[in-house]
Amino acid sequence: xxxxxxxxxxxxxxALAALSALWMFQGLGGGNRAFVLHLRGxxxxxxVIVATAIGVATILFQTVAANRVLTPSxxxxxxxxxxxxTALVAVLGGAGYVGLPAGAKFLAEIxxxxxxxxxxxxxxxxxxxxxxxxxxxxGVILGVLFxxxxxxxxxxxxxxxxxxxxxxxxxxxxxxxxxxxxxxxGVTLLGAIxxxxxxxxxxxxxxxxxxxxxxxxxxxxxxxxVLALVAVLVSVSTALVGPxxxxxxxxxxLAHGLMRTxxxxxxxxxxxxxxxxxxVGGQWLFERQLGQAATLSVVVEFAGGLFFLYxxxxxxxx
Amino acid sequence: xxxxxxxxHRIGGAPILHDISTRLPKGxxxxxxxxxxxxxxxxxxxxxxxxxxxxxxxxxxxxxxxxTPTDQLARVMAILGQQTAxxxxxxxxxxxxFGRWPHHKGRPCAADRAMVDEALEAFALAPLAGRFLDExxxxxxxxxxxxxxxAQDTDWMLLDEPLNNLDMAHARALMRRLRDLVDxxxxxVGMVVHEINYAAAWADHVIAMKEGRILAEGPACDxxxxxxxxxxxxxxxxxxxxxxxxxxxxxx
Amino acid sequence: xxxxxxxxxxxxALMLAxxxxxxxxxxxxxxxxxxxxxxxLLESRLPRTLAVALTGAALSVAGVLIQALxxxxxxxxxxxxxxxxxxxGLLAITILWPASPLWLRMVAASLAAMGTxxxxxxxxxxxxxxxxxxxxxxxxVLSGVLGSVVTFVGWQxxxxxxxxxxxxxxxxxxVISGRYELLxxxxxxxxxxxxxxxxxxxxxxxxxxxxxxGLSTAAVMRLGLAVVSVVTxxxxxTVGMIPFVGLVVxxxxxxxxxxxxxxxxxxxxxxxxxxxxxxxxAGRLVIRPYELPAGLILGIxxxxxxxxLLHRRPARG
Numbered sequence: 001x002x003x004x005x006x007x008x009x010x011x012x013x014x015a016l017a018a019l020s021a022l023w024m025f026q027g028l029g030g031g032n033r034a035f036v037l038h039l040r041g042x043x044x045x046x047x048v049i050v051a052t053a054i055g056v057a058t059i060l061f062q063t064v065a066a067n068r069v070l071t072p073s074x075x076x077x078x079x080x081x082x083x084x085x086t087a088l089v090a091v092l093g094g095a096g097y098v099g100l101p102a103g104a105k106f107l108a109e110i111x112x113x114x115x116x117x118x119x120x121x122x123x124x125x126x127x128x129x130x131x132x133x134x135x136x137x138x139g140v141i142l143g144v145l146f147x148x149x150x151x152x153x154x155x156x157x158x159x160x161x162x163x164x165x166x167x168x169x170x171x172x173x174x175x176x177x178x179x180x181x182x183x184x185x186g187v188t189l190l191g192a193i194x195x196x197x198x199x200x201x202x203x204x205x206x207x208x209x210x211x212x213x214x215x216x217x218x219x220x221x222x223x224x225x226v227l228a229l230v231a232v233l234v235s236v237s238t239a240l241v242g243p244x245x246x247x248x249x250x251x252x253x254l255a256h257g258l259m260r261t262x263x264x265x266x267x268x269x270x271x272x273x274x275x276x277x278x279x280v281g282g283q284w285l286f287e288r289q290l291g292q293a294a295t296l297s298v299v300v301e302f303a304g305g306l307f308f309l310y311x312x313x314x315x316x317x318x
Numbered sequence: 319x320x321x322x323x324x325x326x327h328r329i330g331g332a333p334i335l336h337d338i339s340t341r342l343p344k345g346x347x348x349x350x351x352x353x354x355x356x357x358x359x360x361x362x363x364x365x366x367x368x369x370x371x372x373x374x375x376x377x378x379x380x381x382x383x384x385x386t387p388t389d390q391l392a393r394v395m396a397i398l399g400q401q402t403a404x405x406x407x408x409x410x411x412x413x414x415x416f417g418r419w420p421h422h423k424g425r426p427c428a429a430d431r432a433m434v435d436e437a438l439e440a441f442a443l444a445p446l447a448g449r450f451l452d453e454x455x456x457x458x459x460x461x462x463x464x465x466x467x468x469a470q471d472t473d474w475m476l477l478d479e480p481l482n483n484l485d486m487a488h489a490r491a492l493m494r495r496l497r498d499l500v501d502x503x504x505x506x507v508g509m510v511v512h513e514i515n516y517a518a519a520w521a522d523h524v525i526a527m528k529e530g531r532i533l534a535e536g537p538a539c540d541x542x543x544x545x546x547x548x549x550x551x552x553x554x555x556x557x558x559x560x561x562x563x564x565x566x567x568x569x570x
Numbered sequence: 571x572x573x574x575x576x577x578x579x580x581x582x583a584l585m586l587a588x589x590x591x592x593x594x595x596x597x598x599x600x601x602x603x604x605x606x607x608x609x610x611l612l613e614s615r616l617p618r619t620l621a622v623a624l625t626g627a628a629l630s631v632a633g634v635l636i637q638a639l640x641x642x643x644x645x646x647x648x649x650x651x652x653x654x655x656x657x658x659g660l661l662a663i664t665i666l667w668p669a670s671p672l673w674l675r676m677v678a679a680s681l682a683a684m685g686t687x688x689x690x691x692x693x694x695x696x697x698x699x700x701x702x703x704x705x706x707x708x709x710x711v712l713s714g715v716l717g718s719v720v721t722f723v724g725w726q727x728x729x730x731x732x733x734x735x736x737x738x739x740x741x742x743x744x745v746i747s748g749r750y751e752l753l754x755x756x757x758x759x760x761x762x763x764x765x766x767x768x769x770x771x772x773x774x775x776x777x778x779x780x781x782x783x784g785l786s787t788a789a790v791m792r793l794g795l796a797v798v799s800v801v802t803x804x805x806x807x808t809v810g811m812i813p814f815v816g817l818v819v820x821x822x823x824x825x826x827x828x829x830x831x832x833x834x835x836x837x838x839x840x841x842x843x844x845x846x847x848x849x850x851x852a853g854r855l856v857i858r859p860y861e862l863p864a865g866l867i868l869g870i871x872x873x874x875x876x877x878x879l880l881h882r883r884p885a886r887g
Contacts, residue, residue, distance in 0.1 A: 298722050
């Protein structure tokens, strides 16, 4: 990695450390310190885990898709998650759903989502490789279809059951189950390390199918493996806090913009760091300064959508 | 030698190649010529394992393309396809450096870097080495892709219409460089070429294809005759002579 | 089978069915002797049936127009920012003047819808021409961005309930006599479109061809913009947005009849009415006596149809 890149990463690391310290220790009164620290620490951990998982997953996904406008959530992943939740409520009933043991449900969700997502992305990306925009549109419409089916199931259910589903349809960093954090952290860390180890191969993959094949890369195997990794990472994040829509797009854009290189060894850590800075900083801003805890995801969605349009108009879709 | 045995291919149900059997001789520059839709690119892509074989067998320097691990094949042949739009934001030197990947798998050494420099020199890209791919002209980007294949330093080089986007001077320079590879470095080249006179002037061996079948194959002087070319392109074509090699007067 | 007679009989059959289905029992054969049933028919069933048919017809025609304006087959009034614009207009007028008369709310919705659709057209103009799929993607994202603004404002001002109906899933269960008449305006606007059908067909051939034929493209675009916005605003105000109709129906009819708009617009209107009636009936029957919104049914049926259209082999080579 060149000097500029290394300095950039170091700078981001420092900024994150500073923000985290601010988050943890600001305004800490004399009261029940241990309790407050525990609460704050849990939320901080959740934010960093989500940022790492989504940041890394989006960079990987965009390399495989050869496209800087796509993200797993745009391709229908979020809607798939909501559909799964609705189906669970439909099958188990509201009480049964809420009564599921959190740890087991978390792991089961990750497993099922990973399998479904791998299938979804694999089909879309391998079949649609020659016509990217058509593939994007397919992914988006599939997302609409999943959401409509969720709505259908939701209506067919008892309205009380439906309220349970409603609650999980949007991301919330406020209702994180701290018991899940160790598992989530472990899976995310493993996933990130695995992605890092693949950096060199990912650089070759980014050249495109023909050059990668010519250089002797086992293209199909690598693509499917990376997609499975993406599916696991996105599943962990979604199971922890819910769907985060355009966040990945912003983070990937930031990473590319800041690092100005195509090397994954630089992009992957940059994505994780910039995502964490955005989330921790943003949550601090909204929760502590503006007193509006719930608006982070709405703002991210709005900003992300505008950024997407900007990329589209700039012709970055190729 | 590249040996092709009874290869057939369909794309979406439409037959593209019909039971092709031929060979590309070692140590020579072979040109694949023919009208649009003849299947030249498809055949080249099958040899370069860019598409999976549906029927038949292809061996490159004794290795079965369908059975040999792909990274071994990458040290034996380099293939340059027609699609050269790359999503990555790369500098020219970085792109060419990827040509060494099959040899160092991510840990380049001094010999690799020397090879990259030589490739950049060979295609007059040294002054542009620091520029990004999307900042140079189409022809310069095309040369960078060819330089990448050159840096891969393999016995066989397969090129699908490499002269596209190149102006006259650079096209001629490329053909000279390919001849040098064949004559002085013991390499073998297979290329699909659209402008037939490049085949006439520079190729040792010519394979003429039409509608998925091989119409004729052999030394350039034997294949590039008036009767054969007129048959190939379904139009009367005159052939002259220039410095001992055929000159195809297709444009008059 | 020729489309016109087939669709007309389908429409008649569906309308009859729509008149009979519902929580209260209505027997059409003894209708004139039963004042109670007559009341239900005139106050509820008939307005609802008419509302559904008008919505389907008007939205489909609006779909044809927006596709001509944008020169792209894969857009509709629900994926062009138009519906979200209408919702924004309604939000604005509800916040600024809660007791405003209906006509004023209608005007606000229409004007706002025109504004956002014009924005969509401006965005499209900056896209590379050859990328067909980018246009619907841009429309979808623009709708999403505008929708998040609407949602945000709705949450902050505690008007989410209304926003939900306007944008998420339109439904006809609330339609009674006196609550749906705006839809006749939508139908009128659509009728205006038929009157200018040839102009829109020429517009769809491209800027250069249209100008060469002496068409004032700017004037036609303004007319198209106005019609699409008015239709959408009326639909959103009365029953809420019904997704996919404006996108899918014009495509299906064009597969059979081509793009001669003067001939195909009436068929498009009929087909739209038939589709939405069918979905509304399905919504009323699936979990009877409870109802599912027609918009929800169409969200599934429409999405599947759209995917099919996206991936089918072209009808004629």
